[in-house]
Amino acid sequence: MGRNNSRRLSGSQDFRQRLVLAxxxxxxxxxxxIRAGEGGLRPHEMTLLRLLNNVxxxxxxxxxDTGTKVGYNPGVVVGGKDLEHDCxxxxxxxxxxEPLLxxxxxxxxxxxxxxxRITNDTKDPSVDTFRMVTLHMLKHFxxxxxxxxxxxESRGAPPHGGGEVLLRVPNINSTLNAVNWVDEGMVKRIRGVEFSTIVSPRIVSRIHYAARGLFNKFILDVHIFTDHRVVSSGGCGLYISSLK
Structure with missing residues (x-):
């Protein structure tokens, strides 16, 4: 990659955004x-590069060799069906x-x-957030x-995951619409998901009633779905979430 033909950046910040925009x-x-003296690219960033290579x-x-420098000359995003990626x-x-969308x-x-691998953790937006919020926000664009x-398909909790998610993204035939989304409006309804993996279903039921009791003090239109996963679809570890 020629020095004069590429845009030169520095540091590890906004690594995903840089690759997507490029x-x-x-x-x-x-x-x-990229983290000079600290090991360079992290394992998840190398995994992201492999994902770009697949699509x-x-x-x-x-x-x-040290993982402190990445040269990226983008090609064509071809998409594809039945692709698999270990995160x-x-x-x-x-x-x-997020970059796949x-x-x-x-x-x-x-x-x-x-x-x-991991469908729900404390570092990244959960798959429920994308399914119930992000996908519906895209229609405004x-x-x-x-x-x-x-x-x-199944949920997976840290540290070993075991979850599986199927993402389908169609192509758009035109440019995206510009959106001026400043006024968030009033809260009219609350929707959420409570889930658990490989624990007693009574635990998530108790969390469900506790959450409803809290939200109903402020608004009556509250619907919280429960998703209890057993061994076959619960991944490799115990996990309980009060609300997503």
Whole structure:
């Protein structure tokens, strides 16, 4: 990658955003001084590079021996069906869903990816947040919801995960709409999900009634779904969430 043909950046901040924007604008970039003296790229960032490699074509990814410098010459996001990606144990699946949503909209063909490992943790947005909030927000930008799907096959909690999520992203045939979304309005209803894995269903029921008792003091239109997962779909560890 020629020095004069790429945009030169420094540091590890906004690593995902840099790669996504470089891909969407077809701009070669070189990122140097990535945690120099601290091991360079983290495992989840290397996993993100492998994900880009799976959904793209005609691209070049060059990582030096120490992991402190990345050269990226983006190609074409081809999309594809029945793709599989192991997200690893260091970050949740939500870390990878965000760039997949953005890239999948502009791919050559519809994108269908099955991602595995951690579905819910405290570092990244949960898969429930993407399914119940983010996907519906995209319609304000002109993204059709037909063909858009995020299906939770099984849940996986840290440290080893064991969850599986199927993401389908359609292609858009036009440009996105600009949105002026300043006034958030009043809270008219509350929707949420309570889930648990490999514990007694009575625990999540107790959490459900406690949450309803709290929210009903402020608003009556409250609907909280419960999702109890047993061994076959509960991943590799115990987990309880009060609300997502």
């Amino acid at each position: 891909t969407l604008t077809s701009t070669p970039i070189t990122i140097k001084d 793209s074509d005609e691209h070049v990814i060059d990582v030096n 690893g144990e260091h970050r949740g699946i939500g870390y990878f869903i 953005l890239l999948g909209l502009f791919a050559r063909s519809p994108l269908s990816v099955e991602s595995a 002109g993204v059709p919801l037909e063909g858009m799907e995020l299906k939770i």
